[in-house]
Amino acid sequence: MAELRTPPVGLTDGGPVAPVPETASWAGRHVHDPTVVRDDDGTYWCFSTDARSDGPVRAGVQVRRSHDLVDWTFHGWALDGVPAAAADWAGAQGLWAPDVVRAPGGDGWRMYYSASSFGSRRSAIGLAVAPHPAGPWRDGGLVVSSEHHDPPAGVGHPNAIDANVVDDGSRQWLVYGSFFGGIHVLPLDPVSGHVAESAARSAEPGGLTEHPGVLVARRAPHVDNGAVEGAFVLPRPDGGWALLVSYDSLAASYHVRAAVGDAVTGPFRDRLGNLMTDLEAAPWTVGVPVLSGHRLGDGPGILAPGHGSVLTETLPDGGTRQTFVHHVRDADAPTEHRLQLRRLVWTHDGWPLVSPQPWAGASRECDDASTWPTDPAVLEGTWEVLEPGADPTRVQEGVVRELDARHDVASLGAGRFVWRGDDDARFSAVVHPGWDAVRDRPALVLTALGESSRVVLATRLGEGGS
Template sequence: MTELDEAPRASRGAGAPVSLDPSAWGARNAHDPTAVRDDDGIYWLFSTDANADGPLPGSGAQIRRSADLVTWEYVGCALDGVPGPAREWSGAEGLWAPDVVRIEAADGVEWRMYYSASSFGSRTSAIGLATAPHPSGPWTDKGIVVATQHDRDAHNAIDAQLLVEGGRHHLVYGSFFGGLHVLGIDPVSGFALDAPAPGEPASSFGTLIARRPTSVDTALEGPYVIPRPGGGWALVLSYDSLVNTYHVRVAVSENVEGPYVDPEGHVMTDLDGDPERIGLTVLASHRLEGAAGLLAPGHAAVLTEDTRQLLVHHTRLPDEPRQHEVQVRRLVWTAQGWPLIAVQPWAGERENDDESTWPSGVDELVGEWEIVDYAGPTQEVVGSRLLSVTADALAGLVAHGNGRFTRDGDAPVDAVVFPAWDAVRGVPALSFAARAPHGSVVVGTKVG
């Protein structure tokens, strides 16, 4: 493992105090978040039982709510502590990384929460299932879905995501140690297809889809799989140490079970290639001029709505590195089918989701841009820089409409340009995310 060994995930460190009163937390202390929207349009955020300032007010998966994904209100925990079966198996004192999904069940709508129970540094872990009629609850525990044992198993049963693919359900899960897996789930019961009975753990662990070698502490976690436009799937996952080098990478596959590959064709299960070059980095530590900046952003989920997709993730703050909070960013798809992430945080009603109004001509890109390049080391908070884009620099760029631009040849580009809200200057602006000629991702905002 890495610096994560310093403290358990449920109580990682004490930094500059924010408040011991959860009602004042807002976005703070939301770790490993996932967000859903109820049938009335209210957003609900579920996250790990974590408090950077002192003892937890309770355990059982934190819940927050919001009308706009910008302002969050803490409302308590989903469950009253760690459910008995999961606690007895793992010895956990709190729940980690809950994933919540709306399911159309035979007797109406059912919300399913897959939570993780573990103790830090141990592979004796369990993913459990709880259900509720509404995200606000009441939540009822149903038992363990999959469990691992430290001395028996190579991987760790935590960090679950339920992926619904037509009539098939899959549990995408795993963290550090032996890698990430996909396990078949019974759509009716919510338990593994090969479980001896509902409420009992799976008989197998599913298919391996990603791993890293011991040279980098096998450091990957927090998988989230989403459909890719035009077919196939994209895997969003977090790499490296939660303390300072955490960041988000992506890979794609034709099948849910893999193989997942990056733009260079590297397979995500490869243990022989350079572990720093496998996977495409789409979000990492950085600081825009005048902004607080992000330190070790990651453990992301994707909220999919009718007109948009949003990356929901936690981040630490460069000037308060022991503090963490939830942030939301737009996820966009390039013309070549790669998911990239906006550099500006989500601004609610100020955002423009009508892609038909996004830039359609190359001439709109001429001007001064503040950019961040994710090609550098992830242990550094990369500063932004200004780039003057001229018409000559855009030669060969092809517009595909709806903000998509590509260029072939010796300096290939695969970019999306879209409206955003400049959080520093407090004005609407164009933003972009692009796969750049040197093989990394560059993001930015037009400032002149």
């Protein structure tokens, strides 16, 4: 049962929490459930769960800074331990999965942190505020809490962790939830940052156990304890919204799936039209598989990528760059967890996909989409291919081959292509310059989505790959 779920090594679950004696070598190590923001001077700030793979954990939300999204320096902790209200309610020994956003009007910053313990639904999301990502951070109390009731048949009550704040232009929303009861959405008061008064109906501080909001995603409780968490909602380029969530075991088959909908409150459907709340479909058929465990070439095995957020930046030329920020574990040392980022792209018909290669820095990447390939000839040749939906329960080895047979290939400009495969299924693809991290050289990378929700991630090899 979910209540017996064992915490991965490095995530605290009771007992004394000792200060960390040395952090100079941490860089992107020990990062779990990350979010990244950029301040006004161009510095990037990463906030993540209180986690450590090689010793005791100090509470307060880990903070790192970077100037290029590649090299990271440990900055410290946002808070001095678990705030009293969160500790009293949830008994938490550490804080999880922070989401950091600018306050409306740009007047300071807000951090939504989670307080819980493994296997419990007695949880809370709290709010802290600061004038700058570097702090100082001041606690602002609980926003929403949940109680550990016995679940009703089939679903279960929500678990108040894993916050994601979304602004749709007219109001703000809190997307939250994990495992028990799925993912829910509640309206926020933009002035206070707390749940809007019209939705707050519980006597408990920040409590909404009986009125959790709109359900947008869930899984059957018999499937890895109903594992769906780490939700992130972002706008699609031509209208509507995309939902990214993580499925399955935190230290094994964890992987990322996507769906789209017309509103922040859903409903969200995958490429085949399946609702993300569908409990009847086969467990791994709902949602578009975006990223899963893999190994490219003779590089390190990537285990359990997930709990992602998206950093959206406006570039000096007026363009936009989006980066998927997530953690990974090392397949050969599963207790080790670290930060990883990848470019996020959109197919011509509005589906989010991520690069098969980690972000290599602005000097090695190309943000100018007007220079991305337009000639269908770039699809020829040899590629190292991954299919994240083929079997997300294992670390998939990259396969070196030509892309599947393509018919009626058409270029839509800016790296976008469409074609039909041998089975007449239509694919939408994005091809752009990237960096092959294993071979340490420039390469074209491809992401493609078929009508059957089949996703192909590929890196061009050999001549023509640069």
